[in-house]
Amino acid sequence: MSDYVLKTQDVAIHYGGVKAVDGVALTLERGQIRGLIGPNGAGKSTVIDAITGRRRLTRGRVELAGEDVSALGVVERRRRGLSRSFQRTSVFGRMPVRKQVELASHKMGTTDSEADADEVLRELALDRLGDVIASDLGYGEQRRLDLALALVGRPTVLLLDEPMAGLSVQESHDLAKHLQALTNRRNVSVLLVEHDMDVVFGISDEITVFELGRVIAAGRPAEVRADPRVREAYLGSAA
Numbered sequence: 001m002s003d004y005v006l007k008t009q010d011v012a013i014h015y016g017g018v019k020a021v022d023g024v025a026l027t028l029e030r031g032q033i034r035g036l037i038g039p040n041g042a043g044k045s046t047v048i049d050a051i052t053g054r055r056r057l058t059r060g061r062v063e064l065a066g067e068d069v070s071a072l073g074v075v076e077r078r079r080r081g082l083s084r085s086f087q088r089t090s091v092f093g094r095m096p097v098r099k100q101v102e103l104a105s106h107k108m109g110t111t112d113s114e115a116d117a118d119e120v121l122r123e124l125a126l127d128r129l130g131d132v133i134a135s136d137l138g139y140g141e142q143r144r145l146d147l148a149l150a151l152v153g154r155p156t157v158l159l160l161d162e163p164m165a166g167l168s169v170q171e172s173h174d175l176a177k178h179l180q181a182l183t184n185r186r187n188v189s190v191l192l193v194e195h196d197m198d199v200v201f202g203i204s205d206e207i208t209v210f211e212l213g214r215v216i217a218a219g220r221p222a223e224v225r226a227d228p229r230v231r232e233a234y235l236g237s238a239a
């Protein structure tokens with residue numbers, strides 16, 4: 001038995017000759033934030049698709065709370081606590097914020113979707129915007145709504161694909177604060193794909209670095225930042 005809420009072993013996804021992801025081992029402990037970084041096309045989104053079941057594995061295995069879920073579909077994995085947000089916003093334009101979150105919660109089979117929605121909205125400081133039509137929200141608020149939609153039904157694992165994309169420095173900082181609070185208050189573990197290095201190095205407990213579908217480094221932020229291979233492959237002079 002492992003203490004990991006999430007574990008991947010030798011996960012691979014190949015598209016014909018393209019090895020988008022090739023032999024990836026990742027772990028996530030309870031309440032942990034793991035940053036996942038790497039250049040464009042390194043396979044970060046694909047590995048999220050592999051974990052959620054959106055893409056079929058070419059090879060390997062995905063475990064959720066010690067159980068092999070590799071053969072299960074997206075919906076079943078979501079029911080078991082594995083949730084995600086997408087690289088682009090998945091907010092429905094014409095529906096009020098609260099309605100949308102309630103609906104998402106209801107779809108999850110939550111017994112009290114109103115209470116669940118209320119709690120999630122409060123958690124992300126969206127409660128006062130419940131009656132606002134989603135498309136009237138500011139972009140930063142829409143990204144918070146994305147996160148709210150991923151949080152219904154009390155997931156244990158959140159896979160976030162560039163949640164800060166397009167946000168101002170202040171908005172990114174706010175969202176990062178929310179994420180940290182969530183891991184404490186809701187005991188959620190987060191796999192965070194993000195290009196904003198200040199955010200990733202600031203809030204991750206551990207960081208995994210991808211290059212060409214493989215893990216080239218993993219460890220605490222300070223170790224990863226000092227790794228010569230990482231500096232060469234990715235951080236460049238920015239480090």
Ligand SMILES: Nc1ncnc2c1ncn2[C@@H]1O[C@H](COP(=O)(O)OP(=O)(O)OP(=O)(O)O)[C@@H](O)[C@H]1O
Pocket residue numbers: 015018019020021038039040041042043044045046047
């Ligand atoms: N459906 C597909 N068919 C063929 N190749 C694909 C497909 N989806 C992704 N790829 C390839 O797989 C590799 C990994 O792509 P992926 O989108 O996972 O990278 P990423 O790390 O998320 O990049 P970015 O930072 O730009 O979002 C790329 O070479 C991409 O072109």
Ligand SMILES: [Mg+2]
Pocket residue numbers: 044045046087161
């Ligand atoms: Mg991507």
